[in-house]
Amino acid sequence: MTDENTGNGAQQTITESVLSAKDIDFLLYDWLKVDELCSRQRFSDHSRDVFDSVLSASEELAKEQFAPHARKSDLNEPTFDGTAVSLIPEIKSALDQFAGIGLLSSTMDESVGGIQLPQTVAKACFAWFQAANIATASYPMLTMANANLLLEYGTEDQIQKYALPELDGRFFGTMCLSEPDVGSSLGDVTTKAVPDPDGGDGAYRIHGTKMWISGGDHELSENIVHLVLARAEGDRPGTKGLSLFLVPKHLVNDDGSLGERNDVVLSGLNHKMGWRGTTNTLLNFGEGAHTPAGAAGAVGWLVGERGQGLACMFHMMNEARIGVGAGAVALGYHAYLDALRYARDRRQGRPDGAKGSDSPQIPISGHADIRRMLMASKSYVEGGLGLVLYAARLLDESETAETQAERDRAALLLDVLTPIVKTWPSVWCLKANDHAIQVLGGAGYTRDHDVEQLYRDNRLNPIHEGTHGIQAKDLLGRKVVMSGGEGLKVLLEQMRSTLAEAAGTSEWNDEAAALSAAVDRIESVTAAVWSRGDPEVVLENAWTYLEAVGHTVLAWLWLQQGMAAEEVVRDRGHSSFLRGKIATARYFFTHELPLTGPWFDLVESRSTTFSDLDESWL
Template sequence: MNYQSPLRDFQFVLHELLQVPSMMQSCGQSEFDADTIDQVLTTAGQFASEVIAPLNAAGDQHGCIMAAPGVVQTPPGFKQAYDEYTRNGWHGLACSAEFGGQGFPSVVDSAVTEMFGGANMAWSAYPGMSHATYVNVAANGSAEQKALYLPKIASGEWAGTMCLTEPNAGTDLGLLRTRAVLQPDGTYSISGTKIFISGGEQDLTENVMHLVLARMPSSPQGVKGISLFIVPKFIPDASGGVGPRNAVTCGSIEHKLGIHGNSTCTMNFDGATGWLLGEAERGLAGMFVQMNYMRVLVGVTAIGVMEAAYQKALAYAKERLQGRVAGAKPSDQGADPIAGHADVRRMLLTQKANVEGARALALWTSQLSDLQRLHPDAAKRTEAGEMLGLLTPVVKALASDLGVESTLLAMQVFGGHGYIRENGVEQHLRDVRIIGLYEGTNGVQAMDLLGRKVLGDHGQRMNALLDMAGAFAETCTPRKAMREFAEPLAQLVADVRQLTAELVGASANDPHASGAAAVPYLRLVGHLALAWTWARMAEVSINKSESTDPIYASKIATARFYFQRILPQTAALRAEIRAGSSALMEPALDLL
């Protein structure tokens, strides 16, 4: 079956939980009302299910090919789908009207991104990366650079990439060797090799704007000496159109586990002409604008993929007859649908709790980026930015981990049929696995959360999150219908607050304390965020208990499942964190 947009769930989260139309009105943009947002969601869902989802399996099997040296062909149908996407204006959805976009809030754009990622992750990565370059240039570019490049990205005529990784420099970008030499005309000659470049070369657009990290000869070693450059595939001419070919070529396409329809390239820069983007030797800070945007984006994409896998598993479980369910009515078919078996329900409800909880959390995180940019109160903008920074690594790492775990459960629901290509689940598993690796591995995200965001300010930002979740729990506890959610949430808030204080103290005495605790700590904070999110969704649904809309009963039931069957995992996480670093660091290397 092809992916179908969970439209009603998006409406629940955007309109009822997050109250996006009211937020936009308070920010002076009342034109983005519920009806307008719903029109976008409906049309995006149709494009996802009717245009790009049918290309998903075929694109995986065909993959991208090197048609000639340096010439990449995307799978059949990708170019036609991209052209339709461009004609319909999707590229400009969240771009500023100043540059030809429609100016929709990021939270709506994230919902659309999830749909496209669930329908066809490989295809959606092309426009996704391009919009990330738009975000970067909009934040760091000169007026001339914005005027030249942003309308081209917003229209979809040109694409964009992010060129960081080198064969010898992955997470430690201070080791990069790509050089930028100033030329008499003020441009730079860029030389070096970048690997793992998503969409580095393709046949979808007439030009590609590469954003490249490089070092000037006079700059210091390490990350403080890195600058950021715009290096287009074709140098723009005097009118802003496509001019002569630049000295940048695709050396090869990576052969990888999944997302075969996305051209992941090795890019060679052989004295290519580039232009400085932002300040010299401030390139890493400039690139982090794009990376942080991408971290939320790929987390959202992981949610889309696990939604697609869940849809397949649920449909199969309702149709597949196997064994008799205890207490079920007699059936002349001799067997019952496996969806009635307790363990299959456990797997289905785990997927449902993961995908719906992560969706609401990720969309709230995207909403924070809107509040950071649009809220009329400067203090509120600062507060939203602080919370966005805290949650970005959580959304990226948690969603990508849950994406793999949930897709594995979908495969398990299918049994042996889940291992077969024709049913599509094994492709979802292969595709989603990359999200835990790129834009900074999930271990890096965990160290960012604990080492920089929590220990860096002695837990102040984390305490702000705990205060909000704790205040919600305290307000809801007196209500009998909310007690089953509010009380365990309040206890978890207290547990995380105590554990965070312990880690602040331990890190002062043990250099390995944060590294040993980082991954389980991020997962623990992820559960805190999910528990608060599910409690909030339960409250909305309880307040609508008289409605005949089935979504409210479904939300309450899933929240109850999450609190009773998934949240207890936090006890094991707390024990793991408190075990410290000794068991990790004491064994000699030859004992590993």
């Protein structure tokens, strides 16, 4: 049983395994060949031993400092007394140790204190923390993305005063987009920025309210760096009139010390279904509670060019979207491992066809329906982890490949895949959480086991950083047609390159044929739905298109994993892990890829079910 006051009891099972180190090793080294990156100048000081050391340290810290308080932070939500936010002390302790071993700046340039770790390795490291405690892990995830944006677009003064303290763990960061009446429709943002002639170049006074701001207020760090989307006074309406502003909780003096409290005020905390250890806030900017330098409004500084706020913010948003996909994988993976352990330990029932009640009961993992759910979950979480790490490998290629053409090609492919990286795990790894509860039965619906919290935590991922519907429109409405369809062309070429490789093997002929047909459907269906050029009709079934293309992409990556596993078998012999990897790849082709046929049919039909629907019929 779980002690709901201390978080002891069932929570202790988390520390046994929240993720698979064996799977991570396979994906990084046997499939993605990450150690080959060490031949490139940026990573030349590294080796596989270095990568393994950082991975091992991440696993250990995640299990020892993040996992033990996951339940406690869920049961003891943040509180606000009107002055300060209170959180359980274990959160700050864990975050201090995370920063202390340099993980906040692990991928950054050596010039800012980083160790220039490949993104692929860093994403695998961070997955341990997301699997162990997604709520606590959200603080560094946001801070790293915030600092990355400032390093890309910020002035030298902004980098020195705000980004570098973030990388040291002294300051944390947020992204402030949504407003109480403005969710995803960012063109309707009402927060305004008024030039401050007394504040120097790029200084503004910010007035407005931001809603759903994760990490928006707390006492975990000395300062909080808000990146605020607002409209400068006089700029045009819509998204092209938006700019990005750095608005700290506390101003910073020229010598780096904290100065006056800025006019950023916590109005209240949102109480959530999951991620309860992450503060989620309503923030008021410039309401007059604090008036730095005696003027009205929160002090902020322009980041990047005026009117280019959304373009700058997408640097952080795209990183966050890959992080959301990774978090969804991690939570689904954790739940799958919990369900697998339970299914192997729990004895109930007898084999089908067994006669007589005197025969011994068997572990429920011996029942076909339980195996069905476990195998489906395994295909989702291992496939999802492969998807996230493949995306990270593309990011490494886009930054360090030998030629500019190779870098551009990798960046284009990553751009096309980003809506899938965010959305596919948010749907299908959440399904793994659902399966985990079902495997445990009634026990899974109680707080005696972690799976109910893991489900609640994962349910956020289909919502934040762009809902499924937004990602679907982004994929079909923009990504596959941008640059004259060049991004889609690159994706199809990469898939067909794998098919050509599979054609040279005898083990994967059937799977390659099935994937080839699905890849052809992506090409033909995309052309068909855009043939009339009517966006309203095209986008009506964008969600179904995203499902179909996403499942095809996962089948492609599973084919790669399956072939990599076969190669390892030839070199090192069979193991249960490798047999399981190959069996899961074949499962995906047998049970999951066939779903894409009806999905593609529906998209190609240009069904107008929803536009024809009268709202009064609902």
